[in-house]
Amino acid sequence: MLEQIYTQLKDMIATSLSELLRPECDAQDIHLDIPADKKHGEYATNAALQSARILKKPPMSIARDLVSIIEKRLADHALQSQIKKIEVKSPGFINFYLSPEAFYQVLYQVFEKQQDYGRCDFGQKEKILVEFVSANPTGPLSVAHARQAAVGDAFVNILNHLGFEASKEYYLNDAGNQINILAQSIQLRAREKLGASADFPDDHYQGEYIKDMAKIFIENNNVTSLSDLEKIDVVIIREFGVTYLLNVIKQDLNAFRVYFDYWSHESQVASKDKVAGMVDYLVAKDFIKEEEGALWFKSTMFGDDKDRVLKKSNGDYTYLAPDIVYHQNKFDRGFSRVFDMLGPDHHGYIPRLKAAAQALGRNKDDIEVLIVQLVTLYRQGEMIKMSTRLGQYVTLREVINEVGVDAARFFFLMRHIKVHLDFDLELAKQETSENPVYYIQYAYARINSINKKAKEAHLTPKTSDLSLLSQQEEIDLIKKIGQFTDTLKLCYQQYDPYPLVSYLQEIATIFHKFYDCHRVIDPDEALRSSERLALANATRMILANGLQLLGLSTPERM
């Protein structure tokens, strides 16, 4: 409802302004904002300030002219009953104050839509594929992957709530060079187990889990001697390794409550012949050049700063080649836009991907790359050093075991994706009472507690006379509830679920204040109690929806 008022009001300001500007020029973009300070009303526009230069008049006088036009138009408009007051404030802002009736619509809507509140057709069912985590199956997931998992999962949930048809995809690099190294690593560790002393190269996977895998492999295949082992093709070991680690990864993700819609295997979607076919296509399009015995993708044609090797002089393809095939595959599957979540070390890869999109005949914005910055783990203020190569890193599983899924997911979500994240394990675990996720969940639990008391008192939520909700804290809460959908849209615009996190903290704060100032169940005022109960339950619905979108639980009690 507030959304409708917002767009209608914005339209009205735009047309009124263009009346003022005529014939000089057309009205440009109108900004209608929600002021940070509620003293400035529910909405505010800077239209007068912006047109001061064009009209060569003082902003204040433009604002007054604009308001008189708006008021004239308002006279026979449906909006009139929704707007209580229009005010001009120095240096030229126009502030709009809504009538209480406008706010109360929000509550009706929440009760009507329940868990579907906030759903809209904003996304127009656009098919979007979000690929994230996509860690190579060469070891358990680390905390860096964990951040992507939490962010990607929440982001897709939000997109779907906004009316997109978004899916979660994990791309499994099961064909590259690193998989051969994985197989060799297992093989070497198996030899060691069987008594052979072998050098273990630095570029092989050093983690202890490789030794465990070697042991299991030996047992599963009844290998009792070195000669038994020699008879086994390394391909068998490779398959064992990938399958085993894929299973580990899936279990870790499930424990983290992240479930992917699709698992694409490089070996299938980008097989050697498909890659060769893609190269042929690019050659035919003249996007390929040959130099120093290698084939280069002429990505500079599409804005990249240098051309990129696609096929090495030794005949092998680089990572880029199957990746282009893979992205074609995504488009072939009917997705109109694809999002790739990558680590900051891949930011140089973005122009290559955008170039690829264009070489495939798509728009460069059909591939969007979301760079998720690194996570630094701390324990009691001490930084934990990690190295993937040495197999020294904290796994997702360890974080889950130590701080729990809710706290872990929340910590990964509590910063913009573009900034480094400091994650202090002790903070997430020990100071639970000061942990922001509990602050939000506590608000939810409190409402459940109120509901229990209400039931005992035979009170039910009612919205028959919402005008009883006139206290400042009540109005503040209703207004915040009305901003839920806008917040989700902001998440989409920023390609980041963070705004929802901050919104939930804010609404929890407002609720706690409301709770502290006013008794919901007031034995002396049954009628008002019912209305307040309705307000509390609308808040409960928002908290539940928001927490669920972020993949956080909604504990009835704490």
Add this chain to the structure above:
RNA sequence: GUCCCCGUAGCUCAACGGAUAGAGUGCUGGCCUCCGGAGCCAGAAAUGCAGGUUCGAUUCCUGCCGGGGACGCCA
């Protein structure tokens, strides 16, 4: 050398180009005869430096200083 991210309160972080720069934490002091004190209220405390664009800059642009990261015929 080129590119990316970040410099805001003691610490960790906010602020679609807007009005008096907000939270948490820590510090000081208050609040349950009552729906859960994992809560609420009050106080002190900040935009790295120099220019530019703008009616208006923490935000955008340029340069500098400082911190982190990336720049392979690796994946």
